[in-house]
Amino acid sequence: MAALTLLSTDKLERSFGGLRAVREVDFELRQGEIHALIGPNGAGKTTFVNLLSGRTRADAGRIHYRGRDITGLPAYKRVRCGIAYTFQITSIYPNLSVYENVAIAIQGSDKFKVSDKTAEAGFCNAVLSVLGRVGIEERARDKAGNLAYGHQRLLEVAMGVALEPTLFILDEPTQGLSDSEIDGFCELIIKIGESATILLIEHNMAVVMALADTITVLHQGAVLAAGSPQSIRKDARVQAAYLGSGLT
Amino acid sequence: MDFGPYLFLASLEGLVQAAVLSLTALGLSLVFGVMRVVNVGHGEFYMLGAVLAWWITSLISIHPAAGFLIALVLSPVLVGVVAYAADRLILSRLDYNPEATIVATIGMLYVLQQLALIYFGPDARPVEAPIYFRVQFPWFGYSGYKLIVVVAATGLLLASWFVIARTRVGLIMRATQFDGEMARALGIPVRRVYSLVFVVGAMFAAVAAVLIVPIRQAHYLMGLDPLLLSFIVVIIGGLGSIRGTIVAATIIGMSDGIISVFFSPTLAKMVSTFLVALVLIVRPEGLFGAKIR
Amino acid sequence: MTGDVGKAVWLHAGVIFTLFAMQFVLPDYHHLIATRVMVLAVFAMGYNVMFGYTGLLSLGHAMFFGTGMYTAGMTVYHLGWSVPLAFTAGIVSGAFVSLLLGAIALRTAGVSFMIVTLMFSQVAYLATLYFTSYTRGDEGLVLPAAARSFSVFGHVVDLTDPATRYNLALALLTITVIVVFKLVRGSTGRALVAVRENEPRTQMLGYNTFVIKLESVVISGSLSAASGAAYALLFAYVGSSFTSIQYSIDALLFTLLGGAGTVLGPLLGSFIMFYLIDIASSYTAAYLLVTGFVLIGLVLFFPRGLLGALKTRWLPWLP
Numbered sequence: 033m034a035a036l037t038l039l040s041t042d043k044l045e046r047s048f049g050g051l052r053a054v055r056e057v058d059f060e061l062r063q064g065e066i067h068a069l070i071g072p073n074g075a076g077k078t079t080f081v082n083l084l085s086g087r088t089r090a091d092a093g094r095i096h097y098r099g100r101d102i103t104g105l106p107a108y109k110r111v112r113c114g115i116a117y118t119f120q121i122t123s124i125y126p127n128l129s130v131y132e133n134v135a136i137a138i139q140g141s142d143k144f145k146v147s148d149k150t151a152e153a154g155f156c157n158a159v160l161s162v163l164g165r166v167g168i169e170e171r172a173r174d175k176a177g178n179l180a181y182g183h184q185r186l187l188e189v190a191m192g193v194a195l196e197p198t199l200f201i202l203d204e205p206t207q208g209l210s211d212s213e214i215d216g217f218c219e220l221i222i223k224i225g226e227s228a229t230i231l232l233i234e235h236n237m238a239v240v241m242a243l244a245d246t247i248t249v250l251h252q253g254a255v256l257a258a259g260s261p262q263s264i265r266k267d268a269r270v271q272a273a274y275l276g277s278g279l280t
Numbered sequence: 281m282d283f284g285p286y287l288f289l290a291s292l293e294g295l296v297q298a299a300v301l302s303l304t305a306l307g308l309s310l311v312f313g314v315m316r317v318v319n320v321g322h323g324e325f326y327m328l329g330a331v332l333a334w335w336i337t338s339l340i341s342i343h344p345a346a347g348f349l350i351a352l353v354l355s356p357v358l359v360g361v362v363a364y365a366a367d368r369l370i371l372s373r374l375d376y377n378p379e380a381t382i383v384a385t386i387g388m389l390y391v392l393q394q395l396a397l398i399y400f401g402p403d404a405r406p407v408e409a410p411i412y413f414r415v416q417f418p419w420f421g422y423s424g425y426k427l428i429v430v431v432a433a434t435g436l437l438l439a440s441w442f443v444i445a446r447t448r449v450g451l452i453m454r455a456t457q458f459d460g461e462m463a464r465a466l467g468i469p470v471r472r473v474y475s476l477v478f479v480v481g482a483m484f485a486a487v488a489a490v491l492i493v494p495i496r497q498a499h500y501l502m503g504l505d506p507l508l509l510s511f512i513v514v515i516i517g518g519l520g521s522i523r524g525t526i527v528a529a530t531i532i533g534m535s536d537g538i539i540s541v542f543f544s545p546t547l548a549k550m551v552s553t554f555l556v557a558l559v560l561i562v563r564p565e566g567l568f569g570a571k572i573r
Numbered sequence: 574m575t576g577d578v579g580k581a582v583w584l585h586a587g588v589i590f591t592l593f594a595m596q597f598v599l600p601d602y603h604h605l606i607a608t609r610v611m612v613l614a615v616f617a618m619g620y621n622v623m624f625g626y627t628g629l630l631s632l633g634h635a636m637f638f639g640t641g642m643y644t645a646g647m648t649v650y651h652l653g654w655s656v657p658l659a660f661t662a663g664i665v666s667g668a669f670v671s672l673l674l675g676a677i678a679l680r681t682a683g684v685s686f687m688i689v690t691l692m693f694s695q696v697a698y699l700a701t702l703y704f705t706s707y708t709r710g711d712e713g714l715v716l717p718a719a720a721r722s723f724s725v726f727g728h729v730v731d732l733t734d735p736a737t738r739y740n741l742a743l744a745l746l747t748i749t750v751i752v753v754f755k756l757v758r759g760s761t762g763r764a765l766v767a768v769r770e771n772e773p774r775t776q777m778l779g780y781n782t783f784v785i786k787l788e789s790v791v792i793s794g795s796l797s798a799a800s801g802a803a804y805a806l807l808f809a810y811v812g813s814s815f816t817s818i819q820y821s822i823d824a825l826l827f828t829l830l831g832g833a834g835t836v837l838g839p840l841l842g843s844f845i846m847f848y849l850i851d852i853a854s855s856y857t858a859a860y861l862l863v864t865g866f867v868l869i870g871l872v873l874f875f876p877r878g879l880l881g882a883l884k885t886r887w888l889p890w891l892p
Binding site for chain 3: 085087107108109111112116117119123124125126127128132135136137139140191195
Binding site for chain 3: 373388515
């Protein structure tokens with residue numbers, strides 16, 4: 033399989049006041065892989081991912097996606113280029129129904145034009161099919177805010193799936209989920225990974241080890257190490273940074 | 281009069297405007313800074329301050345100065361009581377939800393204004409200045425009382441700066457403004473701080489009105505202009521920034537005063553709004569506001 | 574889902590039809606009030622597009638109403654334009670002004686947005702008072718009777734006739750209901766609600782939320798301007814008071830009372846509030862007191878308004 037670079041960053045830099053949250057980060061994401069981004073709290077993972085998705089503007093450096101320089105592109109345009117994103121704190125439409133949540137996502141994806149009556153039934157099916165892929169189609173009529181936390185997380189993933197993304201960025205998706213929910217989640221991510229490249233921020237090492245093809249470790253805003261799960265596990269610097277956490 | 285002295289006169293007028301506006305806008309800004317809500321009825325606290333001052337001075341006829349001084353203390357206190365009631369009965373029940381508060385305070389605006397119409401009447405009523413003397417400049421004589429207003433306002437602003445920056449009460453207010461959740465976790469009675477801030481904000485407006493009422497008259501509709509000007513000040517200065525409020529109030533007050541003297545009050549208002557548009561195009565968060573991105 | 578649409582269409586058609594039928598039984602005084610209220614309801618419905626559906630609280634809508642009113646009124650008064658032309662000019666000017674205002678004001682959000690809309694509206698109000706040679710300031714312009722009739726396909730339409738006025742107002746209201754109904758049930762409506770409910774999320778789903786909000790402002794402003802233009806032409810009067818803050822607050826009031834985020838809410842709110850104030854003003858000059866209490870009461874006890882509460886409790890299919 034050709035290892036095409038889907039996304040790469042070149043000396044990406046972002047500071048908040050006096051704090052350098054992301055320091056000259058060079059990063060590479062290969063097409064088709066599941067790539068995990070790990071690091072202790074405050075390492076800059078969420079900031080980095082915010083820079084990738086466009087929610088935060090970089091102070092310096094470049095981001096390349098599918099051969100294009102997207103550093104100056106606003107967030108919503110990056111989504112249209114095929115980058116989907118789930119927030120660290122679940123961000124859905126709590127007052128709307130589950131169906132409506134996904135409907136908004138599908139409608140926005142441009143892939144479905146609702147211009148006439150015949151398209152309407154097709155639209156409805158498309159929404160339900162996305163809900164089915166994620167496993168929550170029985171809850172289509174429920175108010176999203178009333179769902180259990182785990183299901184809200186699934187809904188957010190469904191909204192990303194609805195966009196049919198090329199790159200799917202998930203920010204700590206398993207946080208707050210029970211063990212059985214986590215297992216189901218991992219299966220879902222693998223399924224999604226069949227048609228999209230996945231970038232995962234995670235604290236749960238078991239999940240990372242089970243899913244990731246490649247791991248990048250961030251520490252204090254800079255890349256500490258990057259490579260296969262095995263090489264990361266053996267890396268002394270990574271162990272030192274994670275002193276005390278269950279890496280092995 | 282030549283242009284130079286005329287400009288000086290206009291500047292003095294602007295200074296008076298700026299002084300009073302600073303106090304009024306400070307009240308609004310404090311409330312927004314700490315409580316994150318806008319009180320659209322803020323101008324009516326101002327009006328209430330002036331109306332109560334008229335009422336108090338009309339009751340006490342020993343000496344205008346005595347009546348005025350008592351009004352200067354009592355009127356803000358009474359307005360503070362009204363503000364406290366509004367906070368307890370309405371705002372806290374709304375949990376200080378921003379949009380709901382806007383609507384509720386619009387309602388308060390109407391209620392206070394119309395009650396003033398019923399009990400005070402539609403006419404403008406004058407209040408006598410506590411002291412009458414002229415300061416003689418080489419080109420013109422100027423009302424000494426107006427200068428006293430500027431001094432008094434400046435004194436109050438300095439005092440509030442001192443309280444906010446240097447005392448425990450001020451520290452608590454700043455902590456609540458900075459991070460309400462954290463403040464609550466540290467045991468600060470956030471609800472009580474909110475009530476206090478709301479009352480203090482109203483009292484600022486009332487004091488400003490009492491100071492100005494011997495110069496302008498008391499009228500039930502007088503709250504609208506200060507409200508709009510305060511809004512302009514707070515937008516340009518940046519919501520929640522005390523320093524920004526004072527700087528912006530000085531700029532707006534001076535320009536409003538000067539343009540009013542040379543041209544017309546209507547034009548002055550238009551200029552102020554134009555400034556708002558300009559600031560917004562260049563810096564949506566105001567001069568001193570926190571950058572959103 | 575499709576059954577719901579059918580029910581909604583029947584309900585709205587029914588309301589329009591009832592209004593049509595009412596003109597034959599209403600006594601003169603109420604006939605005139607109904608005409609007025611229908612025109613103002615268009616204003617409130619325009620406001621609702623921005624406030625109820627997109628979640629943008631503006632306190633400056635009187636400016637859009639006034640733009641339509643003054644454009645239509647002044648082109649008839651000073652330039653002698655025909656009614657249909659003046660009306661069109663009113664709407665177009667409203668669209669233009671709202672585009673301009675939206676582009677500036679949408680750089681801010683929340684409270685700042687509210688204040689900015691209030692500010693600009695106040696400038697518009699002051700402008701109507703300042704440029705007295707065109708607007709006659711406070712006094713306003715009275716449109717001559719002769720200018721208020723026009724011919725359409727050889728048939729003369731005379732706006733001094735109450736029945737003509739009523740039906741034209743009703744026609745405008747019907748068009749507005751159709752426009753808002755289609756908007757709200759279509760993809761644009763969904764996008765507006767998405768922006769209201771969670772703007773960051775909506776951006777991260779690929780929507781250009783600035784453009785969506787701007788669209789909302791322009792549609793809202795144009796409808797409000799249409800209402801203003803209609804008011805000027807139907808009632809032959811153009812005046813400063815219609816661009817005052819009070820009128821902006823009225824739009825908010827009618828919408829909140831009837832139910833923001835519902836198509837018919839503003840219409841209901843307009844009727845109720847108009848009569849409430851009418852009754853109150855016969856007792857006291859301080860009738861705005863009623864407005865104040867209603868606002869406070871609504872926000873404390875009845876935040877969703879009448880139709881909104883109805884929709885939540887019993888009729889979820891109500892658009």
